Amino acid sequence: xxxxxxxxxxxxxxxxxxxxxxxxxxxxxxxxxxxxxxxxxxxxxxxxxxxxxxxxxxxxxxxxxxxxxxxxxxxxxxxxxxxxxxxxxxxxxxxxxxxxxxxxxxxxxxxxxxxxxxxxxxxxxxxxxxxxxxxxxxxxxxxxxxxxxxxxxxxxxxxxxxxxxxxxxxxxxxxxxxxxxxxxxxxxxxxxxxxxxxxxxxxxxxxxxxxxxxxxxxxxxxxxxxxxxxxxxxxxxxxxxxxxxxxxxxxxxxxxxxxxxxxxxxxxxxxxxxxxxxxxxxxxxxxxxxxxxxxxxxxxxxxxxxxxxxxxxxxxxxxxxxxxxxxxxxxx
Amino acid sequence: xxxxxxxxxxxxxxxxxxxxxxxxxxxxxxxxxxxxxxxxxxxxxxxxxxxxxxxxxxxxxxxxxxxxxxxxxxxxxxxxxxxxxxxxxxxxxxxxxxxxxxxxxxxxxxxxxxxxxxxxxxxxxxxxxxxxxxxxxxxxxxxxxxxxxxxxxxxxxxxxxxxxxxxxxxxxxxxxxxxxxxxxxxxxxxxxxxxxxxxxxxxxxxxxxxxxxxxxxxxxxxxxxxxxxxxxxxxxxxxxxxxxxxxxxxxxxxxxxxxxxxxxxxxxxxxxxxxxxxxxxxxxxxxxxxxxxxxxxx
Numbered sequence: 001x002x003x004x005x006x007x008x009x010x011x012x013x014x015x016x017x018x019x020x021x022x023x024x025x026x027x028x029x030x031x032x033x034x035x036x037x038x039x040x041x042x043x044x045x046x047x048x049x050x051x052x053x054x055x056x057x058x059x060x061x062x063x064x065x066x067x068x069x070x071x072x073x074x075x076x077x078x079x080x081x082x083x084x085x086x087x088x089x090x091x092x093x094x095x096x097x098x099x100x101x102x103x104x105x106x107x108x109x110x111x112x113x114x115x116x117x118x119x120x121x122x123x124x125x126x127x128x129x130x131x132x133x134x135x136x137x138x139x140x141x142x143x144x145x146x147x148x149x150x151x152x153x154x155x156x157x158x159x160x161x162x163x164x165x166x167x168x169x170x171x172x173x174x175x176x177x178x179x180x181x182x183x184x185x186x187x188x189x190x191x192x193x194x195x196x197x198x199x200x201x202x203x204x205x206x207x208x209x210x211x212x213x214x215x216x217x218x219x220x221x222x223x224x225x226x227x228x229x230x231x232x233x234x235x236x237x238x239x240x241x242x243x244x245x246x247x248x249x250x251x252x253x254x255x256x257x258x259x260x261x262x263x264x265x266x267x268x269x270x271x272x273x274x275x276x277x278x279x280x281x282x283x284x285x286x287x288x289x290x291x292x293x294x295x296x297x298x299x300x301x302x303x304x305x306x307x308x309x310x311x312x313x314x315x316x317x318x319x320x321x322x323x324x325x326x327x328x329x330x331x332x
Numbered sequence: 333x334x335x336x337x338x339x340x341x342x343x344x345x346x347x348x349x350x351x352x353x354x355x356x357x358x359x360x361x362x363x364x365x366x367x368x369x370x371x372x373x374x375x376x377x378x379x380x381x382x383x384x385x386x387x388x389x390x391x392x393x394x395x396x397x398x399x400x401x402x403x404x405x406x407x408x409x410x411x412x413x414x415x416x417x418x419x420x421x422x423x424x425x426x427x428x429x430x431x432x433x434x435x436x437x438x439x440x441x442x443x444x445x446x447x448x449x450x451x452x453x454x455x456x457x458x459x460x461x462x463x464x465x466x467x468x469x470x471x472x473x474x475x476x477x478x479x480x481x482x483x484x485x486x487x488x489x490x491x492x493x494x495x496x497x498x499x500x501x502x503x504x505x506x507x508x509x510x511x512x513x514x515x516x517x518x519x520x521x522x523x524x525x526x527x528x529x530x531x532x533x534x535x536x537x538x539x540x541x542x543x544x545x546x547x548x549x550x551x552x553x554x555x556x557x558x559x560x561x562x563x564x565x566x567x568x569x570x571x572x573x574x575x576x577x578x579x580x581x582x583x584x585x586x587x588x589x590x591x592x593x594x595x596x597x598x599x600x601x602x603x604x605x606x607x608x609x610x611x612x613x614x615x616x617x618x619x620x621x622x623x624x625x626x627x628x629x630x
Contacts, residue, residue: 057529090531103522108544117540118530169530
């Protein structure tokens with residue numbers, strides 16, 4: 001399996017030099033995606049999930065720097081590529097979908113031209129060919145009357161339609177991997193469902209892998225095969241969606257699941273996670289979750305647990321992960 | 333009781349307006365902007381009069397008639413009289429306007445292009461390019477516009493080409509500043525990040541994505557800049573540094589006529605009024621455009 005990895009992020013660290021000292025929004029993240037796989041990256045706001053996504057394509061803000069680690073895509077380390085070589089991968093082989101379809105579309109450019117731009121730049125298509133392709137893509141993502149809609153501007157579209165345009169743009173050069181940065185957060189629930197189905201279906205048809213950043217757990221369950229949970233710039237747990245959601249092996253995942261409503265158990269009371277996410281300038285000693293953890297012991301305050309691989313392909317960064325299993329047993 | 337209430341036909345269900353009407357409404361608003369409209373009409377009249385000069389006068393602006401110098405208004409078929417060399421003032425006013433409008437237009441386009449290019453590079457890339465360009469701008473801005481233009485034209489030699497070079501070399505700084513400021517803000521927008529994630533080159537992002545979003549500010553400024561340029565051109569010609577005689581132009585007409593101000597006031601005053609009206613028309617367009625884009629922009 002490990003030989004056929006499409007994207008492998010190893011021990012990625014990013015730091016931002018700020019006024020109040022150095023911030024480390026990503027502090028040793030390791031992730032892998034196999035071809036055709038959909039991986040979810042979940043966590044609270046500020047846990048570094050969007051930042052991880054942006055650092056894969058080298059889209060970090062100017063004051064942020066990758067200090068160590070690598071992002072290996074098809075044998076090349078993207079963090080070391082020159083701007084022009086990276087541009088041959090961006091949009092062509094790895095595409096990205098953004099959270100706000102309104103602000104991520106150019107307000108003064110016709111949507112058809114925005115979709116057609118990628119094929120013209122990357123696939124060397126003529127104007128007529130790229131227009132043809134854009135119409136075809138618009139049809140595939142379910143935009144009615146592409147001949148008429150081609151000339152529309154983004155403000156004439158609804159939120160869901162705009163996100164369909166974004167998906168069409170992402171698919172326009174048949175990428176091998178699509179990175180999604182909370183693509184449905186700005187949409188209402190029914191539209192969200194449509195968009196997720198569409199995305200999952202199109203990726204399945206073309207064998208495109210998907211990396212899905214969200215704070216919405218049901219969304220991960222709907223779209224992804226695997227999930228990685230992020231907390232304070234680190235991955236704390238990794239595994240398949242069904243395993244992680246039914247048997248979390250990190251107290252943070254457990255708390256996250258218990259703080260979200262579950263349609264199968266209506267009436268179950270929601271348990272909020274006490275405290276707030278730690279400061280990234282001065283993270284807590286030992287395990288970063290220990291000040292908020294219900295199972296924290298003295299050793300959690302001292303030793304900083306790495307992400308340990310367990311049998312069955314799962315991984316956790318908790319010293320006392322058995323307690324989670326005990327807790328689940330006690331709950332049910 | 334009324335006929336309306338007795339009408340059995342149900343009122344047609346309100347049809348939601350299609351998205352197109354909003355766009356059309358915005359496009360339709362420009363002619364309801366009185367400032368803009370006045371300016372446009374005024375400018376259209378001026379342009380028509382200057383470029384349709386052959387329809388409005390049968391006199392050649394350069395033909396001298398030394399037997400009839402300094403005629404008054406309406407004398408011997410000359411609507412605005414003649415100058416000291418017997419040339420028809422009305423013809424010279426119209427043909428002179430052609431020259432001044434053309435020179436002003438070119439003298440506003442060139443700095444617009446140069447300033448927009450340099451400003452967008454400085455704004456998008458930042459770093460040393462930004463520092464160098466901004467320092468040059470600071471130096472140019474430190475001098476008064478007219479002083480620098482006159483000095484440059486004086487060095488380069490008189491004539492149209494010198495005017496273009498001088499005004500471009502100095503006028504670009506305003507466009508560069510405006511564009512740089514707008515791009516510095518606009519490049520943080522998510523659509524720029526999206527374009528970067530799509531693997532587009534920096535020049536393509538600037539040209540196709542950023543500039544169409546920010547260029548309106550420069551266009552509005554250009555409308556007030558062209559007024560300044562017309563005045564600069566007329567001033568230069570008045571000082572003998574601009575358009576060279578016998579080519580008619582408002583500046584040379586004003587300066588040539590001032591010797592006869594006590595007897596033939598119209599020789600100086602009428603081209604002066606022409607400058608004022610043209611400036612007014614362009615200013616009105618600039619103001620109207622600014623209002624329109626301010627309220628129209630989200």
